[in-house]
Amino acid sequence: MTNAGQGAVTAAAMPAGTTIVQYTQGDGSQQFVTVPAGEVQAYQIRAPSSLPAGVVMATPTGITSPQQLAEESARKRELRLMKNRYKNREAARECRRRKKEYVKCLETRVAVLEQQNKTLIEELKSLKELYCHKTETE
DNA sequence: TTCGGTTCTCGTCATGTAGT
């Protein structure tokens, strides 16, 4: 992350006391870093007009020591976990929605089959009666 | 009214699977 460039920050979805910095790296890929509240000053915060309300740009300053790099990678790891959590939350919602829908479908099918079963039972009954009368008269 | 038990809902983690 030493080649970090500029990025967007949105505080809205973050745990209290942290902010996310999104970097655009040299190769154009997006990277994220969580920034504890106390460290926000280490970034040069700007707010270009092209970004949505509540989003600002940030440029990190001087991350050079091994310790800082370790902290940085720890932040990256935490951020990755956070992003996974977010995605998984959505996935779980979707999964449950599908499951509900599936169960509803099954219940509908059960109702239809029960009705068919009733009809068939009635049909069988009347056929039996018909058959009985016929054999009686023979 | 309130307390304890039960059910529902949601977020998270772990794990399996398919696609690249």
Place this chain on the structure above:
DNA sequence: ACTACATGACGAGAACCGAA
């Protein structure tokens, strides 16, 4: 091998309900 996604399992909190 790595990644993204789907889903089961689990725990926490909310909602509901009947008994005291």
